[in-house]
Amino acid sequence: MAIIRKTIALGILLAIAVAGYFYWWSQKPITLDEPAIPFTINKGSGAHAAGQQIAEAGVPLQPLMFNMLARATGKSSKLKAGSYELKPGTTPLRLIDQLVRGEFAQESLTIIEGWTFRQMRQAIAAHTGLKHDTVGLSDRELMQRVSPEFSEPEGLFFPDTYLFAKGSSELDIYRKAHSAMLQHLKDAWNGRDPKLPYKNAYEALTMASIVEKETGQKSERAMIASVFVNRLRIGMMLQTDPTVIYGIGAKFDGNIRKKDLETDTPYNTYTRAGLPPTPISLPGRQSLAAALAPAKSDALYFVSxxxxxxxFSANLTDHNRAVNRYQRQ
Structure with a gap:
């Protein structure tokens, strides 16, 4: 009987020791030799397979211990597939929570104010953290998947920095940027001056895209918008070079010539009255604000x-003087 009692006692002590070690191990940060280690959990992976995938990625983690911890916490069936990043200070228990919550590795993409949609597509296509599922789609086909109510994509995506999980669909970025632009445009439109000569919010977006390309000076955007709004009101040609350049497209070599101003295209505001048929760039928040709340002025001209x-000048005589002084000297 004494031997049995000693054996039982020894077993209990051993179980306590194992449990203590297991608890200590689950709370101890995983030692890393680098700032972060990326790893991917494949779809359909259980806790054992997930532990093996983490270890194979270079994380110093024992798959068997990981599997036991996942089962002990009742979370072995709740691990989410996806791309992750293990950072210093992470404990095995915190790692389990990270996988259960789906705290995927974050990537970012910045869309620049004033970019054209073509430049946006190039940046998205070049991003290595995205799933490239729009390759081969025309601009119109892409818009059908993003927002079928629009056929032309130019101007309809908000320039900003977007965060996303590694491996996300390109369409997710397009949809986020499009939704953001519609919301910013709606907010600006709802607060607009009711006397503005726009038929709808899309025309205001087009004006904002012109303002975006006309100046890099944020402080002048409201005055630039005022000039073009004043011209629209009296039926004067907008005569803005950025629209001509947009109409030239990929053939533009960096120089705008007299023949370019005289060659008619749907975007040549020297040959056609009113706004161009679509926006010419992706305008930011300040250009939207300027287009829908332009400065109060009688200016019809401006020169750099x-x-x-x-x-800024209200008449051609003053404008010519400014041109002579600052351009022709």
Whole structure:
């Protein structure tokens, strides 16, 4: 009987020791030799397979211990497939929670104000963290998947920095950026000056895209918008070079010539009155605000001083003087 009692006692002590070690191990940060280790959990993986995939990625983790911990916590069937990143300070228990919550590795993509949709597509196609599922789609086909109510994509995506899980669909980025633009446009439209000469919010978006391309000076955007709004009101040609350049397209070599201003295209605002048929860039929040709340002025002309700022004039005589002074000198 004494031997049996000793054996039982020894077993209990051993179980306590194992349990203590297991608890200590689950709470101890995993030692890393680098800032972070990326790994992927494949679809349909159980806790054992997940542990093996993590270890094979270079994480110093014992798959058997990981499997036991997942089962002990009742979370072995709740692990989410996807791409992750193990960072310093992460314990095995925290790692389990990370997989259960689906805290995927974050990627980012920045869409720049003033980019064209073509430039946006190029940036998205080049991003290595995205699933490239729009390759081969025309712009119109892509818009059908993003927002069927629009056929032309230009201007309909908000320039911003977007965070996403590694391996996300390109369509997710397009849909996020499109939804963001519609919301910003709606907010600006709802707060607009009711006397503005726009038939609808899309025309305001087109104006904002022109303002975006006309100046890099945020402080001048409201005045630039004022000039073009004033021209629209009196039926004067907008005569803005960025629309002509957009109409030239990929053939534009960096120089705009007299023949370019005289060659008619749907976007040539020297040969056609009113706004162009679509936006010409992706406008940011400030350009949207300027288009829908332009400065109160009688200016009809502006010319660059050559230092990033402009001189605004209400008549052609004053404008020509400014041109002579700052451009022709």
């Amino acid at each position: 001083r050559g230092n990033g700022t402009s001189v």
